Amino acid sequence: DAGVTQSPTHLIKTRGQQVTLRCSPKSGHDTVSWYQQALGQGPQFIFQYYEEEERQRGNFPDRFSGHQFPNYSSELNVNALLLGDSALYLCASSLLGQAGTGNEQYFGPGTRLTVT
């Protein structure tokens, strides 16, 4: 059973460029959340996608956008990159409304984005 996968692993971009990161959720999951983790900090919630729509958004500018496909995979797009966008981007998948005591969000290995 494949867990959450993300691509690419590492990425180097220049200020002002655009980037697309990809995430495939764990089998059976239908919801994808994206987090940004700057060096030395805890992850911060960017947004969550369910049924191909953004259903919740954190405190991030419109330069950050996303998409979810019918197979539940997701993309994170960042336009007009800034140096401050350098971070580890984590994708987490879950099953909407899952109750119980399980660890509902499963995190992928992350994409390390460096903006120069």
Added chain:
Amino acid sequence: ELKVEQNPLFLSMQEGKNYTIYCNYSTTSDRLYWYRQDPGKSLESLFVLLSNGAVKQEGRLMASLDTKARLSTLHITAAVHDLSATYFCAVVLPSSGSARQLTFGSGTQLTVLP
């Protein structure tokens, strides 16, 4: 706005010693998570705590939750080098409903010395 504070931020301890990491949060929440992160790696889920007084244990780690005090602790017993990592607590934002948006603390970087 939900705030999650961890302390200490940095912790060096000798092998065999005990210590506790604290996680305070500002708003009532129905669940709290503890994660481990090794350098350059993703988050590994350790515990989920759902109710007041909940206690979970796995090996040398034990987590507890006091919802009235809005406090969770992660206790390390007889530390070994393999426990060296950064530990995060994360609280579900109450207003996020079934989305279960997580708000993370800043992390505690633990180094276990021989």
